[in-house]
Amino acid sequence: MEKDLVVVKANSLIEASYRLSIDEVRILALTIGTMDPKSNQQVFDFTVADFVREFPEISFDNAYKQIQTAVKRIYERSVKTEDNERVTEFRWVSSRTYFKKEGRFRIVMTNEVMPYLTQLKGQFTQYQLRHIAYFNSVHVIRIYELITQYCSIGNREITVEDLKKWLQVEENYSRWNNFKARVLDPAIIEINEKSDLLIEVEQIKRGRAIHALNFVIGRKKQVVKISDETAKRPAFPHKNKYGKYVTLDRQNPRNSPAEYGNYAKDCLAILNEFYQDISDVTTEDLRNFWVFLSCSQSFRSTLGKRSDFIEELKKRGYKIVECELVKIASKQTDLVDKNALNVTKI
Incomplete structure (x- = not known):
């Protein structure tokens, strides 16, 4: 596959109503990114290695099961487009195939969706797949x-x-x-x-x-x-390796189960190893530092205490409410x- 894949979609498809999981959206982006928008290609093969390469935060160990689940569910999904005259609903995929012991998958796009991907249906938008590769939602x-x-x-x-x-x-x-x-x-x-x-x-x-x-x-x-x-922080370990109860208590992180505490400790070690100065920490990881440090009094960071991360977030215009980032309203906004x-x- 090419290094910089380009996703091309009709604007009407971008503005359509549909419900997909994050992995289902990733699979569609990967397959659309490999196609020639001026062709009639409907059959797309991709491997686990292709998927992990384009979405590096995915653990290779878990990727096959994630893809298998997503391919199975996307077969049942539909998309609904609407204009002033009509509402149309159609499926994304007409068939799916798993190649046993190969780590390879195949999906076939429906005839109805193809005009929205081949520059035959109105105005189009395109972007590089790598620009969405690290999104989590x-x-x-x-x-x-x-x-x-x-x-x-x-x-x-x-x-x-x-x-x-x-x-x-x-x-x-x-x-x-x-x-x-x-x-x-x-x-x-x-x-x-x-x-x-x-x-x-x-x-x-x-x-x-x-x-x-x-x-x-x-x-x-x-x-x-x-x-x-x-320039990329290493991904956190997958929660599944810690057991069934890796759940954060958002009201009081210290009350989270022991399994989450073990997960938080390992994630904190990754953050401490990667960052050298608190000013270099991304806003999202400032929140992660605070959450993980809140799980146990014994947890420490080389960059500072919990209050230091709160102060840095405040400088950037954010606070933490129930373990989530919330924009601080300015006096002018108030x-x-x-x-x-x-x-x-x-």
Whole structure:
């Protein structure tokens, strides 16, 4: 396979409604990235090694089972497109094949989905697969694609209703605060840290309710290839090796099961080994440092105490609430909220 795979999708497919797991999205990105968008190729073979190479955070030991599960489920998945005249629903994949003892898989895309991948269905958007390779959530990938569509323009306004519909989370996050804290804010952090884009979000109000979001989009001046091992923190070990109860108590990390404590200790060792100065730590790993240190009084970091990581996060405009990163509202934002103006920057 080529080193820099390019994913090409019709804008109408990017704005379609569908529900996929993170591994299912990765498989589609991998297969679409290998195809010639001007061809009629529908059959795609890929190996476990291909998958791990393009998504380096995946453990090779667990990759086969992850792919097998994802290939099995994607066979049942469908995608729904909608315009002013019609609603259309079709499947992604028409068949799947496992090659026993080869570590190789094959999927065949449906006739219905092919026009959305071969530049035959309206306007298209493309991006390099490596720019989404380190995302950990389907929502992040979907938002990245929606923003990339308008990168040349520099901003995109999306209603909250449309965004929730496209992400298929209308029923999960009916309240704005929950959607913002669980979906939007983590996505913005990941996109800014792990991709080629830098984005900010403005809230657009109707009365007191948040009606739409204006994404202000920019490209990083110099993108460091995340595949460069000198710039990439080693992946944390897979939780499965520690047992069944590797669960974080988000209210009080110290009450987490012993299995999570063992996992946290090993993850903390990786962080301590990789980083030399607290200013070099990514925002996400500042949160990881704090969480892992909170699991036991005996845990230590060479970079500082828990309070030091909280202070560094504060400098960057974040705090930790129930073990998750939350953007700190500025005084200006608070003032705007109180006066119920139409546009509030977050």
